[in-house]
Amino acid sequence: xxxxxxxxxxxxxxxxxxxxxxxxxxxxxxxxxxxxxxxxxxxxxxxxxxxxxxxxxxxxxxxxxxxxxxxxxxxxxxxxxxxxxxxxxxxxxxxxxxxxxxxxxxxxxxxxxxxxxxxxxxxxxxxxxxxxxxxxxxxxxxxxxxxxxxxxxxxxxxxxxxxxxxxxxxxxxxxxxxxxxxxxxxxxxxxxxxxxxxxxxxxxxxxxxxxxxxxxxxxx
Numbered sequence: 728x729x730x731x732x733x734x735x736x737x738x739x740x741x742x743x744x745x746x747x748x749x750x751x752x753x754x755x756x757x758x759x760x761x762x763x764x765x766x767x768x769x770x771x772x773x774x775x776x777x778x779x780x781x782x783x784x785x786x787x788x789x790x791x792x793x794x795x796x797x798x799x800x801x802x803x804x805x806x807x808x809x810x811x812x813x814x815x816x817x818x819x820x821x822x823x824x825x826x827x828x829x830x831x832x833x834x835x836x837x838x839x840x841x842x843x844x845x846x847x848x849x850x851x852x853x854x855x856x857x858x859x860x861x862x863x864x865x866x867x868x869x870x871x872x873x874x875x876x877x878x879x880x881x882x883x884x885x886x887x888x889x890x891x892x893x894x895x896x897x898x899x900x901x902x903x904x905x906x907x908x909x910x911x912x913x914x915x916x917x918x919x920x921x922x923x924x925x926x927x928x929x930x931x932x933x934x935x936x937x938x939x940x941x942x943x944x945x946x947x
Contacts, residue, residue, distance in 0.1 A: 751829040758822040765811050765818070772808045776801050 749757075779801035786794035 751825060751832075754825055755822060755829070758818055758825070762815060762818055762822070765815050769808060769811055769815075772804045772811070776804045776808070779804065 779797045783794045783797040783801070786797065
């Protein structure tokens with residue numbers, strides 16, 4: 728084991744005895760700070776890469792040595808940028824895993840609180856008493872329904888009559904009214920004068936024929 732690993736191991740054990748580990752909020756804050764720092768370093772490296780590339784183009788064939796140096800620096804910056812990309816990906820994965828773990832912990836904690844509250848509420852409940860209470864409620868509802876039905880039914884005081892007898896009396900009254908109406912009807916009398924032997928239309932046609940004959944004789 729290297730001296731460096733021994734140093735961190737010893738220091739870590741001593742620190743763990745002196746204080747507790749960081750909370751999830753503290754760890755997340757540190758990771759976000761690191762991400763922000765590396766993002767700024769990325770912007771710086773991208774600027775330097777553009778600058779070295781412009782310098783290499785400017786020197787071109789005029790100063791090959793300076794152009795090559797600019798390209799070498801650009802390659803180093805690109806390598807550092809690639810390393811930072813990988814580091815940011817690892818930190819992002821670690822941060823998301825820590826956030827999910829913290830969320831799951833809070834969810835389980837709240838579910839535990841809810842379970843304890845339900846247990847406390849149910850401690851004072853007796854299933855036998857609940858069954859008796861529901862039975863009493865059902866009985867009282869039935870009584871209330873019977874009372875409502877009794878109140879809503881129309882009282883029939885003094886209405887004890889035979890319906891068949893009443894219908895027969897009604898039919899008798901209707902028949903009397905019908906007979907009375909038949910007696911009041913008067914038929915028309917037969918006319919005493921005799922009807923004309925020829926209808927008026929036949930007599931008119933004969934008159935017209937006589938007139939035509941007279942006109943024909945006058946014309947001739």
